Each structure stands twice: as structure tokens, then as C-alpha cells.
Amino acid sequence: MKETSIEVPLVETANLADHAADTNGPGLGDAWTGRGGHRRRSRESAIRMIFLLTALFSITALGLILFFLFREGVPIFKVVSLKDFLLGRDWYPTDDPAAFGIFPLIVGSIAVITVSCIGAIPLAVLTAIFIAEIAGPRMKEFLKPVVELLASLPSVVIGFIGMVVVAPFLQRTFDIPTGLNLLNASIMLAIMTIPTICSISEDAMYAVPRELREASLALGATQWETIFRVVLPASLSGIATAVILGISRAIGETMVVLMVAGGAAIVPTSLMDPVRPMPASIAAEMGEAPFQSEHYHALFAIAIVLFLITFAFNMIADQISHKYKQVGSATL
Amino acid sequence: MRIRAVIVLMSILAVFAVSGLCAAGSNVVINGSTTVLPIGQKSAELFMKGNQDVNISVSGGGSGNGIKAIIDGTCDIAMSSRFVKDKEIKLACEKGVYLVPHRVAIDCIVPVVHPSNPLNDIDLNTLKGIYTGNVTNWKALGGSDKPIVVISRDTSSGTYEVWQEKVLLKERVMPRALLQASNGAVAQAVAGNPYAIGYVGIGYLNPHLKGLTVNGVVASPATALNGTFPISRALFMFTNGWPEGPAMSYLNYLLSPAGQKMVETEGFVPLY
Numbered sequence: 001m002k003e004t005s006i007e008v009p010l011v012e013t014a015n016l017a018d019h020a021a022d023t024n025g026p027g028l029g030d031a032w033t034g035r036g037g038h039r040r041r042s043r044e045s046a047i048r049m050i051f052l053l054t055a056l057f058s059i060t061a062l063g064l065i066l067f068f069l070f071r072e073g074v075p076i077f078k079v080v081s082l083k084d085f086l087l088g089r090d091w092y093p094t095d096d097p098a099a100f101g102i103f104p105l106i107v108g109s110i111a112v113i114t115v116s117c118i119g120a121i122p123l124a125v126l127t128a129i130f131i132a133e134i135a136g137p138r139m140k141e142f143l144k145p146v147v148e149l150l151a152s153l154p155s156v157v158i159g160f161i162g163m164v165v166v167a168p169f170l171q172r173t174f175d176i177p178t179g180l181n182l183l184n185a186s187i188m189l190a191i192m193t194i195p196t197i198c199s200i201s202e203d204a205m206y207a208v209p210r211e212l213r214e215a216s217l218a219l220g221a222t223q224w225e226t227i228f229r230v231v232l233p234a235s236l237s238g239i240a241t242a243v244i245l246g247i248s249r250a251i252g253e254t255m256v257v258l259m260v261a262g263g264a265a266i267v268p269t270s271l272m273d274p275v276r277p278m279p280a281s282i283a284a285e286m287g288e289a290p291f292q293s294e295h296y297h298a299l300f301a302i303a304i305v306l307f308l309i310t311f312a313f314n315m316i317a318d319q320i321s322h323k324y325k326q327v328g329s330a331t332l
Numbered sequence: 333m334r335i336r337a338v339i340v341l342m343s344i345l346a347v348f349a350v351s352g353l354c355a356a357g358s359n360v361v362i363n364g365s366t367t368v369l370p371i372g373q374k375s376a377e378l379f380m381k382g383n384q385d386v387n388i389s390v391s392g393g394g395s396g397n398g399i400k401a402i403i404d405g406t407c408d409i410a411m412s413s414r415f416v417k418d419k420e421i422k423l424a425c426e427k428g429v430y431l432v433p434h435r436v437a438i439d440c441i442v443p444v445v446h447p448s449n450p451l452n453d454i455d456l457n458t459l460k461g462i463y464t465g466n467v468t469n470w471k472a473l474g475g476s477d478k479p480i481v482v483i484s485r486d487t488s489s490g491t492y493e494v495w496q497e498k499v500l501l502k503e504r505v506m507p508r509a510l511l512q513a514s515n516g517a518v519a520q521a522v523a524g525n526p527y528a529i530g531y532v533g534i535g536y537l538n539p540h541l542k543g544l545t546v547n548g549v550v551a552s553p554a555t556a557l558n559g560t561f562p563i564s565r566a567l568f569m570f571t572n573g574w575p576e577g578p579a580m581s582y583l584n585y586l587l588s589p590a591g592q593k594m595v596e597t598e599g600f601v602p603l604y
Contacts, residue, residue, distance in 0.1 A: 094488050171525065177527055263513070264510055265511070283513070284488070291400035
């Protein structure tokens with residue numbers, strides 16, 4: 001720990017010197033690096049160009065996707081009003097006349113996410129606390145990769161387990177008509193989001209400066225007090241970001257909800273009701289929707305709603321991480 | 333030096349790409365319905381065995397996707413579990429694409445229940461009652477006092493369209509029905525639930541499912557062909573104009589006795 005704290009500034013000064021050599025006027029750069037300076041500068045600017053082009057490319061691609069999304073989604077509002085689209089209770093996109101009400105889909109998405117958060121957030125944050133603050137080095141070495149391994153489980157595998165293991169189990173245990181329901185989807189989504197939230201939260205806690213803990217302990221606080229009064233508040237911005245990134249991942253998660261949520265477009269009244277979240281509808285129907293039909297436009301409009309919701313969540317994450325940013329030991 | 337190596341490598345790649353494009357003359361791209369996919373895949377394999385110079389690539393993605401692909405010119409043959417729709421014909425005409433349907437097989441859609449279910453036969457009227465939400469308990473069908481779990485395909489699938497036309501008589505499936513995205517998912521859901529009822533293509537029947545007879549008629553190639561089994565449909569492949577070259581010989585093979593034999597072994601009903 002002590003070693004790195006000495007090394008880091010050293011490395012940084014070295015970088016600064018490099019940087020100065022590259023960006024200062026030609027005289028100073030040449031004086032510093034001799035004949036190699038010119039070559040080095042042109043290489044630096046080439047590298048800068050490559051990065052600029054890469055960045056421009058990704059931003060353009062994203063922009064085009066957005067443009068396409070809106071271009072394909074907006075025409076549905078010639079057929080159905082925004083209010084009927086968002087608040088309509090019937091989703092029968094292929095009927096004649098078709099019904100494009102996505103209210104049950106929105107409620108389904110939000111219900112699944114809410115229930116899975118109730119389970120996932122405490123579990124994930126507590127696990128993160130354990131790994132970052134309590135577990136010994138060997139335990140930590142073991143747990144961290146295990147959590148990250150969980151994050152890398154393909155969602156189709158999780159969905160499959162939900163379908164063939166969890167669904168019959170729920171059905172037997174609670175004596176309900178079907179195990180493909182809101183609860184099952186929430187459990188599987190929680191399993192998917194826990195590793196994300198846990199891993200990022202743990203990083204955030206790990207980044208809390210050691211002197212904060214030392215100061216707290218030196219003042220006579222116990223380990224618990226240190227964790228809950230010092231480490232947690234100090235890493236709050238990181239944890240909040242972790243939670244919201246986990247949520248936005250879960251909102252967009254398609255495979256799991258497609259496989260285990262049941263797929264009934266109803267407003268759920270209990271945990272055991274089947275639901276049909278928005279991504280499941282898009283994934284299930286896009287392949288069959290005739291190109292540029294009303295149904296096709298309606299699915300893109302659902303995608304817009306989904307995009308706006310995840311976008312809002314990411315904005316909130318950004319706000320929170322700025323607001324609670326821990327810039328130094330003194331801000332606590 | 334390094335730059336020269338890159339140039340050499342690029343030119344080698346370019347030569348390969350060009351030769352690849354030349355060979356593309358005998359490439360056939362097939363895309364579309366996942367219901368027809370097993371037929372497309374198997375027949376392509378068999379056809380390529382006899383015609384080494386032809387390369388056929390087959391992918392699924394839904395009837396709508398396949399028809400979109402052929403209208404856009406990104407595939408040569410579109411598989412579809414339904415006939416082409418008005419809107420699609422209009423779009424095709426605008427782009428100068430003339431869609432030619434080829435009937436390649438017939439599919440029976442069989443209502444299925446869990447093997448432990450005592451029910452063996454069901455009539456179309458009761459099926460309609462179940463799927464529209466008017467019959468909700470197995471007791472009404474002589475079973476135990478348990479709610480019926482209704483499992484259906486997504487309302488946009490070709491299978492559902494046939495079901496809606498032939499069983500629901502154009503009425504809507506009730507919103508509480510569990511909608512599954514594929515035949516396999518329906519089979520899985522019914523096999524795992526003693527109180528469920530669903531429907532699958534005849535090729536998806538397996539020992540974990542119990543196929544019901546409808547109005548006393550068992551689903552089979554014979555009853556589908558003579559029209560006594562009430563829930564069946566034709567499966568199509570669409571081409572842009574009358575097919576030529578390798579696409580033509582491929583379709584000829586699929587419609588030949590050998591091809592239709594393969595259709596039967598894949599679990600569908602051959603045309604003859």
C-alpha cells in the first residue's frame with residue numbers, strides 16, 4: 001500500500017514530462033528530445049488522429065442508430081395517439097383493427113425490475129461490503145473471481161435454468177398455476193444484476209482512501225461503525241452508479257424475460273402473475289412483423305420508450321455520481 | 333518492411349475476396365420462418381451433398397424477416413409459415429420484386445397437454461372457449477378442480493395466425509394466456525406443467541407431451557392431406573420471380589420425392 005502511494009506520483013510526473021515535451025513549442029521539444037522530437041511528434045499526432053477517428057466513428061454509429069430508431073418508431077403515432085399507445089390496455093398488434101396499447105408491457109417491465117431490485121441491491125451491496133472490508137485476503141481472492149464469473153454467465157443459460165428448474169419449483173412450492181411469472185423473472189434478473197452491482201460497488205469501496213478508515217478507527221470507532229459511517233458514505237457515488245447501471249442492464253435484458261416471464265400482456269396484480277416486459281415483446285415479435293407495417297413501427301416505438309427509460313436511469317446515475325463524488329479525504 | 337508485408341497480405345486477401353465473389357454465382361441464401369427452418373436446413377445439406385459446386389446458407393429469423401430480406405434482395409429464397417400479406421406485396425411491387433410462392437410442406441398444429449392429463453380428445457368449440465377465457469377450469473372438461481393454464485404462441489407468429497383463424501374464428505386470445513416465442517418454448521412449458529394446454533407444430537410432438545385428437549381426428553399426414561384434421565396450414569418458400577439456376581434446382585430437389593421424404597422425416601406433412 002505504502003509503496004504504491006509513492007510510485008504513483010512518480011509515474012505521473014514522468015508522464016507530465018513526456019506530455020510537456022510533445023505539446024510545447026517546437027524549440028523546447030527539439031531541445032528536449034533532439035532529432036527524434038519531430039518524428040515523435042508526428043507519431044503522437046497520428047495516434048491522436050486514430051483516436052479521434054475511432055471516437056467519431058462510434059459516436060456517428062450511435063447517432064445513426066438513434067436516428068433510425070426514431071425514424072422507424074415515430075410513424076406509429078399516425079395510427080395511434082401517444083396517449084393510447086402509452087396507456088392503452090390491449091396489445092394485439094396483428095389483429096384487424098390492431099390494438100397498440102403498451103401500458104401492460106411498461107408496467108410489466110417496471111414490476112419485474114422493482115421486485116428484482118428489492119432482492120438484488122441489499123444482497124449485492126452487502127456482498128460487496130464483505131469482500132471489500134471484512135473478508136481476509138485469501139477469501140477475497142476466491143470471492144472476487146467467483147462474483148465476476150457469475151457476471152459472465154450467458155443470459156440464455158440463466159433463462160433456461162429459470163425455465164426448467166425454478167419454474168417447476170415455484171409451481172410446486174406455492175401451488176400456483178404456472179411458474180413462468182413475475183417472481184421467477186425477478187429472481188433470474190436479480191441473479192444477473194447482483195454480480196454487476198457487487199463488482200462495481202466493491203471497486204468503489206476499495207477506492208476509499210485508507211486514511212479515512214485509519215482516522216475512523218483511531219477515533220475509537222468499531223469496524224462496523226467505520227464501514228457504515230465512513231466507507232459506505234464515502235463510496236456512495238460508486239454504489240449508486242453500480243445500482244443504476246445494474247438496473248439499466250436489467251431493464252434491457254431480453255432473453256431471461258422472454259423465457260421465464262410468461263409473456264402475458266396483462267397488468268400484474270400479484271407476484272405470481274405472468275407478465276410481458278417490453279424487451280420480450282420486441283424480441284418475440286420483430287422477426288414476424290412485416291417490414292414497415294404498423295406492427296413494425298409499433299415495436300420500434302416500444303424500443304424508443306425503452307431507450308428513454310434506460311437513458312433516464314443513466315442520467316440519474318451520472319447526476320448522483322457527480323453529486324456525491326468523493327474528491328478528497330476532506331469532503332466527507 | 334512491415335508496410336510491404338501488409339500490402340502483400342492485403343493483395344492476397346483481395347484475390348481471395350474476388351475469387352469468393354466469382355464463386356458467389358452458385359450461392360443461394362435462404363432466410364425466414366423458424367417453423368420452416370428444419371426443412372430448409374436439412375434439404376440444403378442433402379442438396380449440397382449432391383451438388384458440390386452450390387453453396388446454400390440457411391438462417392431463421394421469422395417469416396416477416398425472410399420476406400423483408402427477399403424484398404430487399406438480401407436473400408434468394410424466403411421461408412414463410414404464412415402467405416405473404418397485402419402490405420408486403422405492395423412493398424415488393426414498389427421495389428420491382430415479384431414474389432412467387434412455392435408450397436413446400438404442410439404443417440398440422442396439434443393441441444397438447446401434459447402426459448398426466450386424462451384428457452384425450454377435445455372439440456374445436458371447447459378449444460375456442462379455453463383460448464378466449466370462457467372455460468377456465470379442468471373440471472369443466474372432466475378433470476381435476478384446477479385452473480387451466482393457457483399457453484399460446486406470440487400473437488405475431490405464423491402458427492398463432494393459423495390458430496386464430498381456425499380455432500378462435502378471428503376472436504382474440506385472452507390477455508392472460510402465456511405467450512411463448514417458439515414451438516420449442518411451448519413444448520417446454522407444457523411438459524413442465526400438469527395443468528397447461530398449448531399447441532405445437534406436429535414436428536414438435538415428443539414423449540413429454542400428449543397430443544390431443546381434435547373432434548375425434550388424430551393429427552397425422554393422412555388426416556392433414558385429406559383435410560379431416562381441422563388445424564393445418566401450408567408452408568412456403570418465396571422467390572423473386574420464377575427461380576433460376578441453383579435456386580431452381582434446389583426447389584426442384586425439395587419438391588422431388590426424395591425431398592418430400594425428407595420433409596416427412598423432419599416431422600412435417602409431405603405434399604404428396
